[in-house]
Amino acid sequence: MFGFVHEIFDTIKYLNLARTNMVAAWPGSYYRREFIELHFAHKRMFVLNRPEDIQHVMVSNSGNYRKSLANRQSLKPLLGQGVFVSEGKLWERQRKLMSPATHKRRLKGYADTMIQAGKEVALEMEACPLGSEVDLTEKMTLLTSDIITRTMFGVELGERNELLYQSFQDYQASHGRIHISELIGLPAWIPRPGQAKGRAAVKLFDSVILSVIEQRRKSRREHEDLLEMLLEFKDQEGEPMDFSLLRDEVASIYLAGHETTAITLTWTFYLLHEHPEIKRCLWDELETVLKGREPSFDDVSRLTLTRAIIDESLRLYPPVHVFSRQALGKDEVSGVSVPKGSFMTISSYVLHRHKLLWENPDVFDPDRFLQGRSEKINPFSYIPFGAGPRICMGKHFGLMEAVLLLALFAQRFDFKLRPGHPVEPLGRMTLRPHMGMPMRMVKRSRS
Ligand code: HEM
Numbered sequence: 100m101f102g103f104v105h106e107i108f109d110t111i112k113y114l115n116l117a118r119t120n121m122v123a124a125w126p127g128s129y130y131r132r133e134f135i136e137l138h139f140a141h142k143r144m145f146v147l148n149r150p151e152d153i154q155h156v157m158v159s160n161s162g163n164y165r166k167s168l169a170n171r172q173s174l175k176p177l178l179g180q181g182v183f184v185s186e187g188k189l190w191e192r193q194r195k196l197m198s199p200a201t202h203k204r205r206l207k208g209y210a211d212t213m214i215q216a217g218k219e220v221a222l223e224m225e226a227c228p229l230g231s232e233v234d235l236t237e238k239m240t241l242l243t244s245d246i247i248t249r250t251m252f253g254v255e256l257g258e259r260n261e262l263l264y265q266s267f268q269d270y271q272a273s274h275g276r277i278h279i280s281e282l283i284g285l286p287a288w289i290p291r292p293g294q295a296k297g298r299a300a301v302k303l304f305d306s307v308i309l310s311v312i313e314q315r316r317k318s319r320r321e322h323e324d325l326l327e328m329l330l331e332f333k334d335q336e337g338e339p340m341d342f343s344l345l346r347d348e349v350a351s352i353y354l355a356g357h358e359t360t361a362i363t364l365t366w367t368f369y370l371l372h373e374h375p376e377i378k379r380c381l382w383d384e385l386e387t388v389l390k391g392r393e394p395s396f397d398d399v400s401r402l403t404l405t406r407a408i409i410d411e412s413l414r415l416y417p418p419v420h421v422f423s424r425q426a427l428g429k430d431e432v433s434g435v436s437v438p439k440g441s442f443m444t445i446s447s448y449v450l451h452r453h454k455l456l457w458e459n460p461d462v463f464d465p466d467r468f469l470q471g472r473s474e475k476i477n478p479f480s481y482i483p484f485g486a487g488p489r490i491c492m493g494k495h496f497g498l499m500e501a502v503l504l505l506a507l508f509a510q511r512f513d514f515k516l517r518p519g520h521p522v523e524p525l526g527r528m529t530l531r532p533h534m535g536m537p538m539r540m541v542k543r544s545r546s
Contacts, residue, residue, distance in 0.1 A: 122420055122448045122526035131454050134433050144442040145432065148453055150479035152432050156424055156443050158487035164424035167442055173274050173528060176301045180344055181351030182492070193348060194492065196332060200251060200325035201493045209250045210396035213500050216246045217507045218393070224512065224540050232517060235368055235536040239361035240264055246500065247356040251325040252349065254314050259307045267354070269300035271528055308350050325352060359418040360497045362529055364504055365536050366416035367408060368514045369522060370463050377465060380404060385510050394506040399499050402506055407468040409501045413483035415463060417447040420530040422485065447482050448526065456480040512540040
């Protein structure tokens with residue numbers, strides 16, 4: 100009885116801490132425990148750290164689970180019914196329709212745009228007065244935002260890029276915290292704190308997304324990209340896609356397709372700053388493979404250490420750091436019965452640093468992802484892109500983008516973090532550095 104009461108207090112304490120910073124709220128013991136069962140109000144929450152259980156929920160029995168209300172609710176004002184949050188038949192149809200846009204065979208075409216956009220930012224940085232600082236999170240976000248709109252929608256944002264950036268910052272600030280009301284399943288019409296503040300951000304975000312669609316409607320037939328697929332779609336009755344759904348999909352691809360890669364690059368430069376010996380190995384690889392020229396699509400498979408550095412950065416700082424699913428019917432996981440409506444939580448932040456799954460889990464060691472060692476990694480102990488039917492649609496796009504941009508920037512610059520700047524991961528919608536990442540870019544002389 101007292102154990103149960105104690106557990107309720109623990110859960111409330113956790114949820115309260117989690118509102119501010121989800122990753123800091125995980126108790127230290129979770130990095131050792133494999134299966135945690137919590138009670139909250141009339142619901143149960145399970146935290147899964149055992150790869151077999153994760154496989155069960157995300158793949159083998161994924162039909163019994165949907166994204167939880169907390170997950171969907173926090174993004175709904177921006178993404179509506181878009182593919183990131185929709186469920187059932189609608190999700191199936193839209194995912195099938197849009198997947199070809201990020202298929203491996205299309206990547207080559209995107210690589211040139213990535214490099215071109217990266218070079219434009221690098222030139223801007225080179226033109227900055229000696230010793231000036233940039234906020235890397237912001238720079239990388241503006242860059243990946245430019246790339247996703249050029250590749251998927253055939254549009255250059257220009258000044259609208261800053262507006263979109265600001266609107267999502269404001270939105271995250273007001274909607275980025277989890278609300279207990281959602282965890283216990285209160286209906287959506289009950290007002291949540293912070294909702295009003297985010298409305299202006301949504302309005303601004305919306306106006307830019309609509310302007311992108313409008314711009315493209317005026318220049319049809321020159322494109323073969325994702326937006327063209329959406330504009331050309333006809334259902335079985337020959338009807339085009341409902342405009343509000345089309346808007347939601349553009350918003351979803353835009354958001355899912357840039358923020359995560361930008362954060363990955365930001366954390367990677369931080370890790371390299373902290374580990375100069377690995378940075379030197381990266382420079383060696385870039386010199387050996389590229390011999391002073393800029394990277395291209397064909398180099399991606401040759402830059403094995405560059406890729407391992409990205410993989411390891413995604414392990415330590417997974418931008419999507421928590422997965423929350425809700426059981427549609429009862430189930431059994433690890434021999435424990437799971438009632439209908441229970442929440443299954445998988446924190447990739449905890450899983451990727453779990454003491455029973457990783458050797459020296461807190462050490463930045465990209466070699467673990469190189470041939471010879473990487474084979475030992477259980478695929479369900481490493482899930483930066485999720486798993487199962489809802490696995491990231493842009494996994495190959497994002498990985499290629501991160502490798503190309505890391506190579507391009509590391510070739511040109513050494514990045515120095517502002518001395519004494521506190522770096523702490525803040526787990527909200529994504530895993531960002533709490534106080535930003537102010538860095539000085541020092542131009543390198545290339546061989
Ligand atoms: C390093 C970069 C990226 C990371 C770490 C990442 C991570 C993820 C994760 C973990 C999910 C699954 C969320 C869940 O199951 O709850 C996801 C979904 C998704 N991602 Fe990514 N992503 C990245 C880049 C991209 C890019 C570049 C695109 C588009 C070009 C993209 C499009 C999507 C879409 C559309 C979904 C929803 C898929 C669905 O529910 O069917 N992502 N991403």
